[in-house]
Amino acid sequence: MDRLQSMRVFSKVVEQGSFARAAQALDMSNTVVTRNVADLEAHLGTRLLNRTTRKLSLTETGKQYLERVRQILADIDDADAVASSSARKASGTLRIYCHPGFGQYQLARLLPLYAATVPDVVLDVSLADHSVDIVEEGFDVGIYMGLQKFDSSLIARRLATSNVVLCASPEYIARRGEPLTPVDVSSHDCLNFAFEQLRHSWPVKWENKQVDVPITARVVSNNISVLRQAAIAGMGIMVRSSLTLEDDLSSGRLVQLLKGHHLGQMSLSLVYPSRRLLSYKVRSFVDFMTAQFPRPESDPWLAHV
Structure with a gap:
């Protein structure tokens, strides 16, 4: 069995949603495509696809395997591309x-x-x-x-993965105190994005579960710059993606609150x-x-x- 070929065929079957369409895309016969997937499952000793007369679906193992297979195939294609383009010039x-x-x-x-x-x-x-x-x-x-x-x-x-965290200015913390648990946020002024799902509560991850913390909004806006300036000015607690927060944290303009907790990723x-x-x-x-x-x-x- 050509394992790499079987992995490519398996990935294409999932992408196309059927053996027949995968065979057409790969310019192979249905028999060859089916045999490649069957050989791969036999090699692994587990079923990757659930087959019915109406549709195909991935097993739980198949989902995990597909993620790795796609990365492996991507790395191989990347290596080939780097080798073939090493002598060329980007323009x-x-x-x-x-x-x-x-x-x-x-x-x-x-x-x-x-x-x-x-x-x-x-x-x-x-x-x-x-x-x-x-x-x-x-x-x-x-x-x-x-x-x-x-x-x-x-x-x-x-x-990368960006955590969504809470932050406030040192001036606000000195004036109002720092929340020590997610529940404490309910007693603070909040600077809120104009999203319906965040209008009345913030879903904070706490002790391996989600806690919907009721909030009172002091400022609501659909613009991050408006909320950022309000947070720096000491008006309340803000929700921020970590990738937008780096400079404000390192400069001390804002402080991350409830470290170890986040509102999602x-x-x-x-x-x-x-x-x-x-x-x-x-x-x-x-x-x-x-x-x-x-x-x-x-x-x-x-x-x-």
């Missing part, structure tokens, strides 16, 4: 879409470092809160946060089209960004403040 315009939270607070400081390595690349960067179809709108690469959606056919690499993903015939400018940016975040499951912004 042209690189169109980047980015979520504003990451774009303003992190990408802006990384771009000069990247630009120094590719002097012939022009950077065209667009920031937008809404989800963008990077293929339809002509972007080469996209950086998405949290619940933003993107086409599942695109290649997605997680860069947001993944940061780098998204781009198929690796096949990937341009050198895109390859260089992908390699640069993944090198900046060597531990994609961790939050790098709270580790050193």
